[in-house]
Amino acid sequence: MVKSSSCSEKPAGLKKGPWTPEEDQKLMSYIQLHGHGSWSSLPAKAGLRRCGKSCRLRWINYLRPDIKRGNFSSQEDQTIIQLHALLGNKWSVIAHHLPKTTDNEIKNYWNTCLKRRLTRMGINPTTHKPLNDVVKDAANLSHMAQWETARLEAEARQQVKEHSKMQLQNQLGSSSSSQPHSWSSTSTENTPIMRSMYAMMLAADDLESPASTLSFPDTVPTNSKRTDGNTTFGLISQSSLPSSSSPVTGGEIMAAVETFRSTGYDCNSVQEGLHHDDVFGVLSVGNGGSDNFEEERQDWEAILELVNGLPLSAPCFPEL
DNA sequence: AATTCCTTCAACCGCGAAGAA
DNA sequence: GTTCTTCGCGGTTGAAGGAAT
Secondary structure, three states: OOOOOOOOOOOOOOOOOOOOOHHHHHHHHHHHHHHOOOOHHHHHHHHHOHHHHHHHHHHHHHHHOOOOOOOOOHHHHHHHHHHHHHHHHOHHHHHHOOOOOOHHHHHHHHHHHHHHHHHHOOOOOOOOEEHHHOOOOOOHHHHHHHHHHHHHHHHHHHHHHHHEEEEEHHOOOOOOOOOOOOOOOOOOOOOOOHHHHHHHHHHOOOOOOOOOOOOOOOOOOOOOOOOOOOOOOOEHHHHOOOOOOOOOHHHHHHHHHHHHOOOOHHHHHHHHOOOOOOOOEEEEEOOOOOHHHHHHHHHHHHHHHHHHOOOOOOOOOOOO
């Protein structure tokens, strides 16, 4: 691997440190007119004595018009904590599931507020377990986190590929645009990806109900939150299901879940599959989740019991 | 009022992945 | 297949401002 260039290795004369309002204005004006294009060549074109990397960071974390700054709601706090429990320090993936936030902001918020808050409550912020019970059950969560991380990363890659242009257009458009980008319009009320996991189980529980309507879109959606307000998940290999376009019956879902169980939740097989379009079936279910954190906590514990076939000795989400 | 300590967060740095040449 | 470039991510740093002493 070739060592990449960094700001510190660029020719002398490049400015570092805080950005001035003049520099901000230059960067904003240039991007609004031309788009960012190649970050490495942007500074020269925009008349900035900064490295491309610095420009990119400034734009993404500060100047971009579609970012909300500060004031995380309690709902967002919960989402961050939940996603962190699943994903660890995958700030960019977490940020994709919170509208108008940046990975840097979430990372800072975690390190300055949430981490301390959890510690004060006697919860290990790394394992999300009570501090006096850090070893027990850790394997369960980390195992689930592995495959869910892989899936979310693949989803994020897909999002970036398919919508980078559209995103820029939306960013540059007027604030009254009636066509917000899908991930910008994501509502945190329904996005917690964990909900999608137990949605699968709720769906499985509900399979006997004739009201269950389950379908597989032909393609993986660009966001885990669908525009119809339903949640999605990609736990089940599409190859284990009969058709990508026909409605899926309850029995088929149960069979797929069983197959998934029988693989022992093999992370490797899941990750291999991530690079093939046909692997992840995305199941859309009615919003069986709850906006109530206590209910979510109970649901989550129930899922772990279901998944592991064993009762949990310690709650995953002690009271906040 | 001066100093020290603490908190926040913008920005930097190094690394790995992906893609182009 | 190899080398090189660019991008994006996560960890870390340090300046700034507020709180405490």
